[in-house]
Amino acid sequence: MNIEKYLLDLEYKNPGEPEFLQSLREFLMSTREYLSDDFRLENAAILERLSEPDRVFMFKVPWTNDQGKVVVNRGYRVQYNNALGPYKGGLRFHPMLNLGTVKMLAFEQLFKNSLTSLPMGAAMGGADFDPKGKTEGEIMRFCQSFMLELWDLIGADVDVPGIDLGVGTREIGYLFGMYKKLTRRYSGVFTGKGLEWGGSLIRPEAAGYGIIYFLEALLNNRQEALQGKTITVSGFGNVAWGVISKAVELGAKVITISGPDGYIYDPDGITGEKINYLLEMRATHNDIVRPYSFEFPGTQFVEGKKPWERACDIAIPCAIQNELNAGDARQLVANGCRIVVEGANMPCTPEAQELMETHALTFIPGKAANAGGVAVSGLELAQNTVKLNWTRDEVDARLKEIMTGIYHLCVKHGKQPNGQIDFVKGANVAAFLRVVEAMMDQGVV
Numbered sequence: 001m002n003i004e005k006y007l008l009d010l011e012y013k014n015p016g017e018p019e020f021l022q023s024l025r026e027f028l029m030s031t032r033e034y035l036s037d038d039f040r041l042e043n044a045a046i047l048e049r050l051s052e053p054d055r056v057f058m059f060k061v062p063w064t065n066d067q068g069k070v071v072v073n074r075g076y077r078v079q080y081n082n083a084l085g086p087y088k089g090g091l092r093f094h095p096m097l098n099l100g101t102v103k104m105l106a107f108e109q110l111f112k113n114s115l116t117s118l119p120m121g122a123a124m125g126g127a128d129f130d131p132k133g134k135t136e137g138e139i140m141r142f143c144q145s146f147m148l149e150l151w152d153l154i155g156a157d158v159d160v161p162g163i164d165l166g167v168g169t170r171e172i173g174y175l176f177g178m179y180k181k182l183t184r185r186y187s188g189v190f191t192g193k194g195l196e197w198g199g200s201l202i203r204p205e206a207a208g209y210g211i212i213y214f215l216e217a218l219l220n221n222r223q224e225a226l227q228g229k230t231i232t233v234s235g236f237g238n239v240a241w242g243v244i245s246k247a248v249e250l251g252a253k254v255i256t257i258s259g260p261d262g263y264i265y266d267p268d269g270i271t272g273e274k275i276n277y278l279l280e281m282r283a284t285h286n287d288i289v290r291p292y293s294f295e296f297p298g299t300q301f302v303e304g305k306k307p308w309e310r311a312c313d314i315a316i317p318c319a320i321q322n323e324l325n326a327g328d329a330r331q332l333v334a335n336g337c338r339i340v341v342e343g344a345n346m347p348c349t350p351e352a353q354e355l356m357e358t359h360a361l362t363f364i365p366g367k368a369a370n371a372g373g374v375a376v377s378g379l380e381l382a383q384n385t386v387k388l389n390w391t392r393d394e395v396d397a398r399l400k401e402i403m404t405g406i407y408h409l410c411v412k413h414g415k416q417p418n419g420q421i422d423f424v425k426g427a428n429v430a431a432f433l434r435v436v437e438a439m440m441d442q443g444v445v
């Protein structure tokens, strides 16, 4: 198959969806040798089948705000592939969310979920709802209206939504409440639930902890330690919080966080009560980081800039897709950064990745590094199935084992002739092989 020509077809077929095309391109490029060599895969049109979601739902979500005015949002659920298990993936509430972004996230989820080795297919959904400045009542009414459309599309053995940007345990609570009322069923149909009603310990921390466990495995393999390393982080949400908590516990120093308004530089490192303050800032729903600099003297707010201008050993972008561009990557290289780990989904642009490769930075793609979030969602479902709650240590140990496993899978499938590891290729190939075996076993469906 001619991949460049195929990509042109995909562009024609998916107009206005540059992010989805970006993730398809990366995947096709890093698995091309498997695809072109294997007649079996070519004949089964595996590529074409993987470039098309199983189905896409798009629906109207009308709700009434506190002033009594009706507001209309758009909801999405993309059920991408269920070869490995029931559809599984987050819900995102973000004002800029569109179909192309949801398809990209669902496609990335396929690889991520495959790497966890747990029985989870891939999906993603959400709405262009902006939680910023909304009251508790407005958020509840929005979630309830959203669920009126979604309830009969999901189910514990069908499709299991989880948390993502703008959707946490509170939103899952309102969604689950409405689901339960409409179906009269109490089941593990969501993850990210509250601890009292089926949630798992470590779920909120999971993506962040997992990223650091992956990084630890990488450094250990190089006879290096996290201890004493300086890390820059972007974002200040769930993933950033988990990353900072675990990195600090293991002796690293994290000197930045960021928001849409700019970034915070904390030369002493973000520790202790400052880490807890991140949760407080997030709970205000103003989506700005500036208050951190008022709260903690000796720290600096840099308006309208990104943290990548600060010197660091390791950079971990934890905010949003395509937040780190070639110019940012150039700054990281100039300031001595050696490793970039994607905490968010696809935060580095293809040009940034290319630049890092040219300068021999180690680049870890999000689908490998941040798989810990959905992995603990898988563990949450396992606990729901056996109707038991595992201890913190038990969940944490399993998470660590899964992340170390993903690291080794990437090494195995990403080893280059020169001995270097291409983690993008490793993650894509390892994940792909598992999905493909399942698809081949299950026939043309």
Ligand code: 2IT
Pocket: 088, 089, 090, 091, 109, 112, 160, 161, 162, 163, 164, 165, 191, 345, 370, 371, 373, 374, 377
């Ligand atoms: O990006 C992700 O892996 C998630 N938002 C987690 C999805 C989930 O179902 O836990």
